[in-house]
């Protein structure tokens with residue numbers, strides 16, 4: 001195990017050549033419950049990863065010295081399937097090839113970004129990577145007129161009444177809750193939630209979405225929490241408090 005294996009906080013690696021950005025990110029993530037290592041180059045990253053493997057890496061796409069974030073993502077992915085990888089791109093970068101099998105990255109975020117958005121992505125990728133929830137002290141997510149508890153797997157109204165959920169509905173709602181403000185394609189949702197289910201067919205996701213809307217939306221005919229993204233899929237929009 002790593003030298004600091006007793007530290008329960010998830011280890012996040014930040015690869016960013018610009019010192020100010022690297023330090024700002026490191027400080028922000030540390031303040032939010034992560035143990036963070038910041039490095040300025042691919043060479044420094046390799047050295048660090050051998051000694052102290054991270055749970056998640058944030059990789060700047062544009063690095064000096066002939067190595068870009070894609071190369072680093074591939075190197076990391078060859079070493080670990082479970083490691084979460086988020087690419088940090090600049091506006092103007094073509095992002096459609098950033099995420100996917102080609103590079104092994106799980107997600108990307110474009111500069112300039114809201115720190116809170118970055119934090120949401122970090123949490124979502126760590127959960128998907130089977131990683132730690134240590135930095136997430138509140139496993140409760142508000143969805144419309146309901147609250148989803150990711151520990152007890154229970155859905156309740158804000159008034160505290162239980163709302164029954166089938167296993168497949170819970171899996172789908174959890175995925176939505178973990179990926180706020182992101183359009184999630186029906187194919188991706190179907191692949192990700194239905195592995196244990198027998199009813200794998202095209203409409204399974206749409207039917208579950210309809211059922212979930214009846215449970216969580218104030219007005220299921222005009223959904224505001226679980227929205228349809230035309231031509232793309234569905235998106236969970238948290239209430240703006």
Ligand code: CA
Nearest residue numbers: 017060062063
């Ligand atoms: Ca850079």
